[in-house]
Amino acid sequence: VLLRVTEIKPEVVKPLAEVSDQIRKDLALGEASRILLDVRDNYDDTRAAGSSLADAAAKLKLKVVTIDAIDRSGLRPDASIVKDLPQSPELIKAVFDAEPNTENDALTTADNGFVFYEVASITPARDRTLDEVRQKVVADWTAAETSKRLAAKADELEKRLKAGATLDVIASELKLEKQTKRGVKREADDVDFGKEGAAAMFGVGEGGTGLIPSPTGDGQILYKVAEVFEPAGADASSVPDDAQKSFTSGMSDDLLDQLVAQLQTQYDVRVDQAAVAQASTR
DSSP, rough: OOOOOOEEEEEEEOOHHHHHHHHHHHHHHHHHHHHHHHHHHHHHHHHHHHHHOHHHHHTTOOOOOSSSSSOTSSTTTTSSSSSOOOTTTHHHHHHHHBBBBBOOEEOOOEEEEEEEOOOOOOOOOOOOHHHHHHHHHHHHHHHHHHHHHHHHHHHHHHHHHHTTOOOEEEEETOOOOOOOOOOOOOOOTTTTHHHHHHHHTTTTTTEEEEEEETTTTSSSEEEEEEOOOOOOOSSSSGHHHHHHHHHHHHHHHHHHHHHHHHHHSSHHHOOOHHHHHHEEEE
């Protein structure tokens, strides 16, 4: 291997004042890592001597957090989320792989810390009683019924709008404010209508009406397209070259397909299977 050195930069020694902060940081991180390793070793020694997790934590002044019950999804029995678990996915998996009242290897966190854990007991899987799920069932039923009634009301209003009622009249009856929005673009992820809503609006012509779900998912939007206009500069020159090529290719394929279909209706097409078989054996 032949190498040619074209430039050599002389060594630069930075003054202490310039690197002192970084040196302090590196020393602090090194000391913190040493302390963490000492804590882990002391914890392991304390547990090996017969101390419980709680006793070992008290001796080493470590914080103990007790979770009464948790499932594989990180939920409590009341379906609330157990928050602030360090290394949550890994910890939950390790917990469900562990045996009750058994010391487990510590988990290493992203910031090079350690999590010590122990399973006190395991509750066998079972279906929840009605009392346990009553509140959630009522909430789910209420939400479903509200959505059902909202959809029915929205369908009724859409029919009235199509029949000739104005948005002003409908909004007044519902004590709502009619809103007018201009400049909606075909492929935009509109903040008020969402991407699907904007696409639906472009699916109807000027004067067309429709119904779309709100982007937040908690309502229905009844709309009427008041005006459709071509934006300034929307000629062929504004279309990118790759898009023009794609359009041209697509139109050519469509025209060819139409030509073939038309010819097939005018001429009887026959296939000589014997000739095909003979040609394929050559």
